[in-house]
Amino acid sequence: MKRFRDWKRVHGIDAFATRCIAVGVVLALVASICLWKLVCVQLLDGQATAEAATSSRTSKVTISAKRGRILASNGTVLAQSVERYNIIGVPDAATSFTPIDCGTKQAKALKYCHSIDGKPVGATGAAAVARLLAPVLGMDAMELGAELNGTNQYVILKKDVTPQVKRAIDKLNLSGIVYGELSSQRVYAENTLLGPLLGGMNDDGTAASGLELTLDKQLSGTDGYIVYQRGNNGQVIPGTVSETKNAQDGSDVMLTIDSDVDWYVKKVLSEGAASSHAKWGIAVVEDARTGEILALEDSDSIQAGSSEAKANASRAVTQTFEPGSIGKVPGLAAILQNGVHKIDDHFTVPYEYTSDGQTFHDAVYHPDKHWTLAGILQNSSNSGMVMAAEKLSNQQRYEMLTKFGIGQATGLNLPGESRGMLSSPSAWDGRTKNTVLFGQGYTVNALQLSRLVSVIANKGVNRQQSLIKSVTDKNGKVVSKLNTSATRVLDEKIADQIKNAMESALEEYKDVAGVSGYRVAVKSGTAEVVGDDGKLSSIVADFAGIIPADNPRFIVTVVMQDPDGLYGGTTSGKLFAKIGEFLMQKYDIPNSAARTDAIPVEW
Missing domain, CATH: 3.40.710.10 (DD-peptidase/beta-lactamase superfamily)
Structure with a gap:
């Protein structure tokens, strides 16, 4: 240290200059570290990093096949699958949600806003999302808020809603927070026509009983999929669809029944x-x-599709x-x-x-x-x-x-x-x-x-x-x-x-x-x-x-x-x-x- 002080005195370096040199050395060290990291990311680990980023943005979404119909010989539909949606929430995104008040510059720039009966939402985060969503789903806002409060990426809020409900949710401008996942629901002819003979489906979409089960091979289709990269709000990034397989719907089966x-x-x-x-x-x-x-x-x-239909075979074929x-x-x-x-x-x-x-x-x-x-x-x-x-x-x-x-x-x-x-x-x-x-x-x-x-x-x-x-x-x-x-x-x-x-x-x-x-x-x-x-x-x-x-x-x-x-x-x-x-x-x-x-x- 004595030699260093002597060296500074000989060269006329005062305390201020000393501090400047120290700061410069530190900055040079930091710059060197950043440069080394950049070299690692761009040159040594560049491909792996790019692949990881792409993977984090890539989604593979199932395209559900439609189950075939069961028809009477005169064309009456006895069983068919209708379009339905499972409403999915992203709690991680919901907790950071801030509604956009109508009439603000931000609302005018984005061309949308959030309100309830023309009034501000009056909350932020999961509570705000729940207040907007509850009337559309016919659910309690408190219960919805509890489900949406967390760090999960996927929670089913309600199953088998109609396309009309899904479209109403789309108009809430909650992209990336709440979305509809395509599903289907099996519906049957009314008036208990051929109830236990037709049988029914399980909640997971598999055949449970009756003709639904014995004809499952013909009625079942093969699901497809689409692979794409998504943006921050869950939207498809244009030009990033990398792989697609179309769903193959099941066959229609016509009975001899009039x-x-x-x-x-x-x-x-x-x-x-x-x-x-x-x-x-x-x-x-x-x-x-x-x-x-x-x-x-x-x-x-016995109505087709009911628990009783799934638990009992038709008396017309079982009774001796x-x-x-x-x-x-x-x-x-x-x-x-x-x-x-x-x-x-x-x-x-x-x-x-x-x-x-x-x-x-x-x-x-x-x-x-x-x-x-x-x-x-x-x-x-x-x-x-x-x-x-x-x-x-x-x-x-x-x-x-x-x-x-x-x-x-x-x-x-x-x-x-x-x-x-x-x-x-x-x-x-x-x-x-x-x-x-x-x-x-x-x-x-x-x-x-x-x-x-x-x-x-x-x-x-x-x-x-x-x-x-x-x-x-x-x-x-x-x-x-x-x-x-x-x-x-x-x-x-x-x-x-x-x-x-x-x-x-x-x-x-x-x-x-x-x-x-x-x-x-x-x-x-x-x-x-x-x-x-x-x-x-x-x-x-x-x-x-x-x-x-x-x-x-x-x-x-x-x-x-x-x-x-x-x-x-x-x-x-x-x-x-x-x-x-x-x-x-x-x-x-x-x-x-x-x-x-x-x-x-x-x-």
Whole structure:
């Protein structure tokens, strides 16, 4: 230090100059450090720094694919996805928000301002954003303010708002603080049309149940995305879009269901089940020519998309029951097809008949009757069926039932669908081998019952049923999904004979189940089933038929449990008539010609 002071004295450097030199040295040192940092940033780490800056500004935004629609065959939209938005807040930006008062120079320069009912917002930060946003979202400003107060970059303020609400939010000039993220919401036809059959979607947008689930592959699309750089307020920086993949929407699926027919069937079924105090009701309308299902309803009131729809499958496909005397149709077919008897063979039919130690009787007492085989079907005689089938083997009985679709899946692959129950002949005891002749000892669902009758309408051919008509992709390409497979079950002549006998079967119920101006071939059924008490204390009353009988167009099947009146012909038959009349009017079916070919039912 002495030498340094001597050096300053020799060179004439005073204290002020010393301080200047010290400051200069410090500044030189700082400048050197800054220069070194600049060299590092620009030359050594320049690329990494630029990439980090670009990465911080880069956003990859998902472009949601639109889920395909489910349509009725007449074009009615049964299920569709509509445009909705999730409203997103950026708390970090909200906490630093300062509203721009109207009338200020800043407002004039920016050409927008913030106010509530023409008055200043009266707050800053998250509270100000909440005051502006709450009326538009219909939410409490205090709750919104709490959600927006923080340092997060993303918080969902409200889900599934309409485009109108999103546009109103855009007009609040809160860019970079609040924005709408495109979403969608699944909506369904009203009036509980096909509720549990359509099913519903989970909150996360995945399929939950019903046709939404089984058709998910066709209905689902593939999301796209866009990659761009954003400005401070979240806006796209022009010219920075670097990558884009368009969303691929799901395909539309058209059902064979006619919504007009289904709506009317639902109405008739619901009112009929209620007025007769039935536990439940089911109805099916099938196109006799194509196997297309035009209506498939039950009396339950479940709205598609609801929690109940997602938790329950349609009763129309899950409920099984013994068909009762409608089961005499395949029984009669087995007798005729195997040459055991002819349709006009004569029988003396007692009220009660014993076979292999098992006694069977008819529903109503009668003295011995002189009936043909057609008359046995017309009068729905259990004793007559057992008597006529004495020479029919168990295997022949079983094979005919399976050919009619009993115990066989319909092929519709509907969620929750039951195939019913038909045990093998080796499991039959001495009673079951005969009860299967008149619809007891096995179970069916309503679709199987409709298919059973359709074999007769189709001149002995078992035509596979269809519920999916077509699939249309986003490019408009239509692919038919109708099931055209068919198998011959009976000789055409035998099918016509059974249809003739079924037409005679209407006579007992003509005043209740007949359709004026049209010939109808029908069969009723009444079966004891297990009730809630675990005993045979409940009744299933069903009625199925072909209309018009002379030129089959439709198969109508109605089933109810425990209706007032019990018997299928007088309960479900009444609903059959209402549905049949509607079909004839809607499709403008010409009146039937007079019947001239009735097979004798007595001798």
